[in-house]
Amino acid sequence: MIIAPSILNADNLNLKENIKEAVAVGIDRFHIDIMDGHFVPNLSFGPQLISDFKREFPMTDAEIHFMSNNPDDLIPAFVAAGADIMELHYGAMSESKLNYWLDYLASNGVEAVLAIKPDVQADVIEKFLPKIKQVLVMTVNPGFGGQSFIADSAEKIKQVREIVGPNMPIEVDGGINDRTIKIAKDAGADVFVVGSYLYENGNITNQVRKLEKIIK
Ligand SMILES: O=C(CO)[C@@H](O)[C@H](O)COP(=O)(O)O
Numbered sequence: 339m340i341i342a343p344s345i346l347n348a349d350n351l352n353l354k355e356n357i358k359e360a361v362a363v364g365i366d367r368f369h370i371d372i373m374d375g376h377f378v379p380n381l382s383f384g385p386q387l388i389s390d391f392k393r394e395f396p397m398t399d400a401e402i403h404f405m406s407n408n409p410d411d412l413i414p415a416f417v418a419a420g421a422d423i424m425e426l427h428y429g430a431m432s433e434s435k436l437n438y439w440l441d442y443l444a445s446n447g448v449e450a451v452l453a454i455k456p457d458v459q460a461d462v463i464e465k466f467l468p469k470i471k472q473v474l475v476m477t478v479n480p481g482f483g484g485q486s487f488i489a490d491s492a493e494k495i496k497q498v499r500e501i502v503g504p505n506m507p508i509e510v511d512g513g514i515n516d517r518t519i520k521i522a523k524d525a526g527a528d529v530f531v532v533g534s535y536l537y538e539n540g541n542i543t544n545q546v547r548k549l550e551k552i553i554k
Pocket residue numbers: 344346347369371403478479480481482483484485511512513514531532533534535
């Protein structure tokens with residue numbers, strides 16, 4: 339079981355301290371949302387943040403949740419910046435481009451993940467299985483932190499688990515807190531992106547420990 343903090347809702351002016359605190363409590367993967375205002379209606383970070391992150395935290399994985407329709411211009415920049423894991427959305431580009439970029443990630447030593455948002459059927463992942471190491475099931479509509487977990491997501495996670503079998507990790511992202519993490523785990527998820535819940539009371543250490551207790 340892995341908890342991957344999303345930094346989208348962290349205090350950007352205090353990011354390094356927030357990350358340090360999470361690393362000190364055992365976190366070894368951060369989920370970094372990349373939004374360019376087209377695939378989702380929000381803007382976030384660029385490749386510079388990834389290279390700064392890898393310089394300061396070389397032993398911690400940078401998981402890039404790529405929410406853009408512009409892979410040709412942007413994916414190579416994030417790979418060059420040090421992405422360890424990259425998550426591409428079904429529907430953000432043509433299937434032939436998706437195949438191309440999944441291969442590109444593998445040949446550049448980056449773990450490739452296929453992401454599906456709530457309006458994408460689980461079975462689309464079948465044909466991409468040989469090229470991916472993980473599936474990301476969005477449990478909110480992507481774009482913003484602080485939304486509520488969509489209840490139907492439990493059924494979607496179960497469907498994905500049936501398709502991928504017991505060994506491929508399934509990550510969930512959106513509205514994960516001390517109630518929904520158990521729902522997602524019981525449905526078959528094993529990697530949990532957590533954003534606003536971690537930062538809601540200024541004590542990241544306690545929040546991580548509370549969640550770990552629930553999923554252990
Ligand atoms: O990708 C996204 C939003 O599009 C997420 O990574 C959120 O940033 C998670 O935040 P919370 O829902 O946990 O607040």
